[in-house]
Amino acid sequence: MGAQLTRSGPGNAELSIPIVDHLKQQHGFVHGGVISYLADNSITFAGGLALGGNALTSEFKINYLKPAVGSLLVARAHAKGVGKRQAVCQCEIYAVEDGEESLCAIAQGTVVSVSQ
Template sequence: MTEPSLRMAQKILDSQPFSGLVGARITEFGDGAATLEIDVREELEQQNGYLHGGVLAYAADNSITFAAGTTFGPAVLTGGFSIQYVRPAAGRTLIARAAVAHTGRRQAVVRCELYTVDEDGAEVLCAVAQGTVLQTGPAA
């Protein structure tokens, strides 16, 4: 199986209208892992000035699915995931790092940690997630 490239992953991400709306980008992709980044801006915040939990959930979902795509190829869908918010997300950038914990014949289990980056470049853990991803077509 030929592993999809970072360029191909970004092209797939760019084809998702919602991903464009939040300004998501893939910064790492391969070997059972994927990293998604989103610049924090006012339109993505909730009423208290923190990044909205839905944005964190989106980032977890997509990074989990992209990480599984490194093992299955592009024909994948999220089977389900859970997220635990550790602290309010505040900073300049959201980073979602996902890594495959196990790949079976048709399903992968993937873990994700979400961080915000502050003005000094320090990363602060704000949420953790885990999900299952289903292979929906032939492997790449």
């Protein structure tokens, strides 16, 4: 899909993906599955960074606020509650058009540490 990790830090991650035609649904908006993919991955990155290692999403939910239109999607996730084995993370997804960000979805999820 072309997603890129654009920023990261302890318990924080930002991913972006260019909005291109094959990511849109029949009405010309970014498909909800693409937005969900971006939210899930940013939550997992943020949680994994907060937990200090390999991690997986154990659950997440998303609220779509408005259709995503523009040239770029940006997801910013932050670990809000971190324990020994899990982190609860929140994510905001923005559609960027002409340099202006518009909040189009909010997600929250739980990320668990994976020992191998």
